[in-house]
Amino acid sequence: MSDLSAAQVSHDADPDRREGILGNRPNPAALLEHSPMLRAPVLDRLQDSSVLSATQFDNELLVELAKLAAYLQLRQFPAGHALEDKILAAAFFEPSTRTRLSFESAMLRVGGKTISVADAKTTGVAKGESLRDIGQMFNSYADVVVVRHTEQRAIEDLTEYLKIPLINGGNGSDEHPTQALADWYALLKWRPEIAFGKLPEEFRLNIGIIGTPGNMRTVKSFLTLALLFHENINHITIFSEMADPLGDEIRELTNASPVGINFSQDLQGSLEYLDVIYLNAIAFLGDGYRHLGTEFALDGDSKLKPDTVILHPLARGAELGLDLDASQHNLYFNQADGAVWIRQALLLSIFGRVRDVVPSTFLG
Numbered sequence: 001m002s003d004l005s006a007a008q009v010s011h012d013a014d015p016d017r018r019e020g021i022l023g024n025r026p027n028p029a030a031l032l033e034h035s036p037m038l039r040a041p042v043l044d045r046l047q048d049s050s051v052l053s054a055t056q057f058d059n060e061l062l063v064e065l066a067k068l069a070a071y072l073q074l075r076q077f078p079a080g081h082a083l084e085d086k087i088l089a090a091a092f093f094e095p096s097t098r099t100r101l102s103f104e105s106a107m108l109r110v111g112g113k114t115i116s117v118a119d120a121k122t123t124g125v126a127k128g129e130s131l132r133d134i135g136q137m138f139n140s141y142a143d144v145v146v147v148r149h150t151e152q153r154a155i156e157d158l159t160e161y162l163k164i165p166l167i168n169g170g171n172g173s174d175e176h177p178t179q180a181l182a183d184w185y186a187l188l189k190w191r192p193e194i195a196f197g198k199l200p201e202e203f204r205l206n207i208g209i210i211g212t213p214g215n216m217r218t219v220k221s222f223l224t225l226a227l228l229f230h231e232n233i234n235h236i237t238i239f240s241e242m243a244d245p246l247g248d249e250i251r252e253l254t255n256a257s258p259v260g261i262n263f264s265q266d267l268q269g270s271l272e273y274l275d276v277i278y279l280n281a282i283a284f285l286g287d288g289y290r291h292l293g294t295e296f297a298l299d300g301d302s303k304l305k306p307d308t309v310i311l312h313p314l315a316r317g318a319e320l321g322l323d324l325d326a327s328q329h330n331l332y333f334n335q336a337d338g339a340v341w342i343r344q345a346l347l348l349s350i351f352g353r354v355r356d357v358v359p360s361t362f363l364g
């Protein structure tokens with residue numbers, strides 16, 4: 001058998017074996033059915049690279065990463081040995097549930113090892129140690145480091161001292177590129193056709209983003225990757241209470257894109273048009289967390305179209321009703337679940353080990 005989807009569907013009818021996951025659970029095989037062969041040379045572009053920003057990704061790299069993630073998810077790749085000689089440092093100077101744990105889980109699932117900082121107070125930072133010196137330690141102790149930091153500049157500063165790849169796990173209000181990979185992995189499983197050629201207008205997506213791309217890192221990185229699928233997006237509508245939710249940097253990207261960007265404060269009146277809603281209400285604004293846009297809440301009574309899906313990077317606030325969890329609108333748990341697979345795909349690509357886990361008959 002020479003294509004991935006046929007091989008995998010036959011030996012794993014239910015790739016989401018974890019039955020506790022509520023909501024919409026699109027089958028990863030659907031993504032591979034559209035394009036069965038993995039293009040390893042495209043993934044090779046990530047080898048030895050740091051991942052600092054969503055702007056590093058283009059359409060073909062994102063799609064090939066998502067396909068590799070789908071391959072791994074379908075096989076439920078057992079704790080293999082592909083990265084057994086590698087150590088990942090997960091250095092989180094700001095709280096995290098999903099990003100740190102899913103990176104650690106991803107690394108362990110491909111045979112790698114992890115060391116972790118879960119709280120800056122347990123490091124030399126508490127004694128005034130500089131990021132420069134901490135960077136030197138990462139070089140000595142690990143082969144790749146995932147860093148989350150409250151300071152936007154921390155990631156860029158660290159790149160000056162690091163000799164190993166650095167993955168941005170969220171830097172202040174700036175970027176969260178691997179969260180955006182997880183977001184789009186969920187969407188590409190749900191509607192694989194948006195990745196493969198231009199669709200008739202009636203099938204193109206209308207996306208609503210609740211939040212402010214100018215100062216919310218997940219929203220900014222999600223929007224950056226959304227623009228890669230401009231052929232199949234009709235409109236993106238930003239719902240925000242701020243006068244200028246984009247800011248200069250993201251406005252430059254949207255101005256250069258053919259995608260129409262709308263602004264609205266009428267979420268409830270817009271629901272009948274939206275196919276995808278990206279919801280996030282927590283922003284880090286320099287001195288702490290703020291809950292923004294909680295007036296733009298969704299719950300089981302919201303007048304959503306039957307097939308509308310909701311993404312949310314979590315943690316959840318009052319903006320996302322618990323009564324949506326069991327509905328087909330809930331793509332947010334699948335989004336969080338898929339983060340493990342897309343991060344495995346990313347790590348394998350960074351270490352140039354894709355060919356160690358994918359048989360040559362599936363590689364193009």
Ligand code: CP
Nearest residue numbers: 096097098099313314
């Ligand atoms: N989505 C996300 O970044 O979640 P955590 O803050 O739990 O890592």
